[in-house]
Every structure is written in structure tokens, then in C-alpha cells.
Amino acid sequence: xQHHDIPGTIVYDGEQAQKGYALNAMCYSFNAAANRDxxxxxxxxxxxxxxxxxxxxxxxxxxxxxxxxxxxxxxxYLAKFAGILNLNVQDIGAQQTGMSVDAFKxxxxxxxx
Amino acid sequence: MAQIVGAIxxxxxxxxxxxxxxxxxxxxxxxxxxxxxGPALSWLKQAKPDVVVMVYNDHGLNxxxxxxxxxxxxxxxxxRSEDEGWGLPVLNSFPGDAALSWHIxxxxxxxxxxxxxxxxxxxxxxxxxxxxxxxxxxxxxxxxKTIPISINTVxxxxxxxxxxxxxxxxIGRAIExxxxxxxxxxFGTGGLSHQLDGTRAGFINKKFDxxxxxxxxxxxxxLTKLSVIDLVREAGAQGVEFLNWIVMRGxxxxxxxxxxxxYHIPISNTAGATLVLENRSVAQSQAA
Numbered sequence: 001x002q003h004h005d006i007p008g009t010i011v012y013d014g015e016q017a018q019k020g021y022a023l024n025a026m027c028y029s030f031n032a033a034a035n036r037d038x039x040x041x042x043x044x045x046x047x048x049x050x051x052x053x054x055x056x057x058x059x060x061x062x063x064x065x066x067x068x069x070x071x072x073x074x075x076x077y078l079a080k081f082a083g084i085l086n087l088n089v090q091d092i093g094a095q096q097t098g099m100s101v102d103a104f105k106x107x108x109x110x111x112x113x
Numbered sequence: 114m115a116q117i118v119g120a121i122x123x124x125x126x127x128x129x130x131x132x133x134x135x136x137x138x139x140x141x142x143x144x145x146x147x148x149x150x151g152p153a154l155s156w157l158k159q160a161k162p163d164v165v166v167m168v169y170n171d172h173g174l175n176x177x178x179x180x181x182x183x184x185x186x187x188x189x190x191x192x193r194s195e196d197e198g199w200g201l202p203v204l205n206s207f208p209g210d211a212a213l214s215w216h217i218x219x220x221x222x223x224x225x226x227x228x229x230x231x232x233x234x235x236x237x238x239x240x241x242x243x244x245x246x247x248x249x250x251x252x253x254x255x256x257x258k259t260i261p262i263s264i265n266t267v268x269x270x271x272x273x274x275x276x277x278x279x280x281x282x283x284i285g286r287a288i289e290x291x292x293x294x295x296x297x298x299x300f301g302t303g304g305l306s307h308q309l310d311g312t313r314a315g316f317i318n319k320k321f322d323x324x325x326x327x328x329x330x331x332x333x334x335x336l337t338k339l340s341v342i343d344l345v346r347e348a349g350a351q352g353v354e355f356l357n358w359i360v361m362r363g364x365x366x367x368x369x370x371x372x373x374x375x376y377h378i379p380i381s382n383t384a385g386a387t388l389v390l391e392n393r394s395v396a397q398s399q400a401a
């Protein structure tokens with residue numbers, strides 16, 4: 001892991017990539033509509049098929065982005081899971097920062113002023 | 114000989130592709146962003162490129178963590194647009210120029226860049242959104258050939274800004290040694306500051322972005338003193354896509370002048386930016 005002191009920020013390195021491999025592999029499969037449908041039909045069976053560990057399965061079940069990240073998820077693959085849930089990046093930003101979606105959007109707009 | 118006539122840097126935020134598909138260019142949210150493209154489109158029209166060399170990053174369409182190339186160069190007759198999983202429309206395939214690709218690959222490897230060559234490649238929004246933005250009238254009949262060059266901005270360790278600058282120099286030399294008379298425009302896509310993940314999600318840094326926009330035009334080598342961690346800190350975890358811009362700028366070997374720039378916060382979670390640079394060979398500049 002590279003040393004850094006940046007608060008609230010993940011440097012997605014080899015350690016994370018090893019930890020999250022199965023979770024990300026599952027999310028990568030969601031590029032294909034047939035796989036998204038298969039997941040929706042039986043989430044648990046789909047998680048088993050990709051070999052997710054208990055931490056990853058719980059985070060998927062709870063739709064908890066910070067837990068998915070802690071379990072080694074990479075945001076670009078997780079975005080495909082968010083797509084299944086019809087969540088956009090403001091929705092997941094709000095969830096991670098504990099803000100309402102409107103407050104999160106206002107924070108973004110404020111950065112321009 | 115092939116000639117690099119200039120470069121265009123642009124954000125590639127997926128929401129832009131969605132806005133184009135839904136015809137929202139004049140919505141109050143989108144207008145300040147899309148209005149920034151008028152001068153870029155005019156410049157591109159008169160630049161008459163035959164080829165666009167697209168420096169971008171893949172976000173989990175063509176590459177997965179099983180095999181993650183630091184630098185990958187497309188070498189196909191065409192590149193597929195595909196479903197990315199969250200509703201962006203699939204576009205017509207983009208034509209390639211395999212002969213120029215292999216020329217670039219030969220030169221890069223001879224120049225000690227051990228790149229991955231790809232004869233089969235799907236390209237995601239990092240490539241497709243800029244094509245959609247810059248060729249709005251194409252109707253799927255893309256008027257240029259394309260060469261994708263993908264930079265790893267997903268899994269650390271990422272290439273350093275210095276390495277990206279040197280790669281850009283090598284790409285520039287490779288293109289300008291190609292014997293065919295082709296007009297080439299280099300695109301660098303992504304950015305500027307944004308962070309999607311972690312409790313710092315929503316981070317945008319206008320001051321740093323404006324520094325980058327100024328510096329990449331007049332003193333690009335100053336950017337090579339930054340580390341990747343500096344970029345993560347100042348531009349956000351996904352703002353590291355600025356590496357693509359550094360590669361693009363490196364490819365301009367002549368006298369470079371800024372034609373146009375636009376900067377707007379926010380587009381989705383990101384500071385949206387566009388930069389158009391003209392590249393005049395030293396000989397051209399002396400004649401003028």
C-alpha cells in the first residue's frame with residue numbers, strides 16, 4: 001500500500017484488488033444484460049457462483065457502498081451494481097457522505113462558486 | 114508525412130452521453146457545459162482530421178482486474194461500443210486504422226514502452242462520449258478513423274505523470290514519422306477533479322483544476338513533478354484521469370497555442386472541462 005494521508009480516500013492498490021477480486025468479478029459480469037437478469041432472479045445464488053465471502057455478500061445485501069469498498073470493491077465495477085439498483089453517482093455519493101441527495105448536489109454546485 | 118494538427122481534451126462523464134441521447138443540450142443544467150463546445154467544434158471542422166488518437170481510460174468494459182495493462186494500444190480495424198451495465202446507449206462501432214496502429218506500436222516498443230497491443234477491443238464511455246461530443250452530426254457514421262490508447266487509472270500503481278509525459282512524446286514522434294499524409298488530432302479524455310468513492314466523495318478542487326488548465330498549455334513539464342498521490346490528493350481519487358491529458362499534451366511536439374477552453378462545475382460529480390490546442394510544427398511557425 002502506498003503511503004498517503006488523504007482523508008476519506010481509497011488508493012485502490014494490489015491489496016484492495018486481491019481482497020475484492022470475487023466481488024469485482026461479479027460486478028464486471030453485470031456488463032451483460034443476461035447476467036444482470038440472472039442476479040435479479042436469485043441474488044444469493046449469483047453471489048455463490050462468483051465466490052463472494054460473507055463480508056461481501058452482506059455488503060451486497062445491504063446495498064452499502066462504504067462496506068462494499070471496505071470489502072475490496074472498486075468503484076468502477078461497483079457502478080455496474082449501482083446501475084442494477086438504478087442509483088446514480090449522486091445517490092451513492094449521498095449515501096457515503098451521510099447527506100441527502102439534494103444536500104450532496106448542493107455541495108457539488110458550491111464547489112464551483 | 115502524418116502531422117499532428119492539434120489536440121482536444123474533454124471530460125468523458127457518462128451523464129454527458131445520456132444527456133446527448135436525451136437531447137438535453139439546452140436544459141439549464143447542461144447549457145453552460147454544451148455551450149463550451151461550439152468553438153471546439155468549429156476548430157475541429159477546419160482541422161479536418163483523418164485520424165483521432167484517443168488517449169483515455171477503460172472503466173471496466175474491456176479490461177478487468179485479471180489483466181490490467183498500464184498502457185494498451187488498439188490495433189483493430191474497428192472498435193465496439195458495448196453495454197456498460199447502466200443504460201448508456203450502445204453506439205455504432207468506431208473505424209480503426211490498423212496500419213497506423215502497428216506503426217505506433219513498433220515505434221513505442223522500440224522506444225522502450227512495453228505496451229499491450231489489442232486486436233479485439235471494446236471501448237467504453239471514456240472513448241465514446243468524446244466521439245459523441247465532438248462529432249455530433251455523425252449519426253453513427255464516424256467521419257474519422259480512430260486509435261484507442263488506454264492508460265490504467267483504475268488499479269494502483271498507476272504510471273507517473275512523468276512516465277505519461279514521456280509516453281506522449283513517444284506517441285508524437287511515432288505519428289510524425291508515419292509516411293502517409295494524414296492529419297491527426299490527439300484527444301485526451303476524463304477529469305477534471307472528481308471523487309466518486311469514500312467519505313470524501315463529491316470532492317472537487319477548482320483551484321487545482323485551473324492550475325492544471327493553465328500549466329498544461331504553457332509549462333506542461335511542470336506537471337511531471339507531481340506524483341500520483343499528489344494527483345489523488347488534489348484532483349480526487351478519479352481525478353487521476355488527468356494522466357490522459359498529460360499523455361495527450363506530450364504528443365504535441367511543435368509550438369502549441371490554446372484555441373479554446375471551458376470549465377464548468379458541476380457535471381454530475383465532476384468539474385467538466387474542455388481544452389483545444391493547436392500544434393504547429395517548428396517549420397510552419399517560421400513560415401508564418
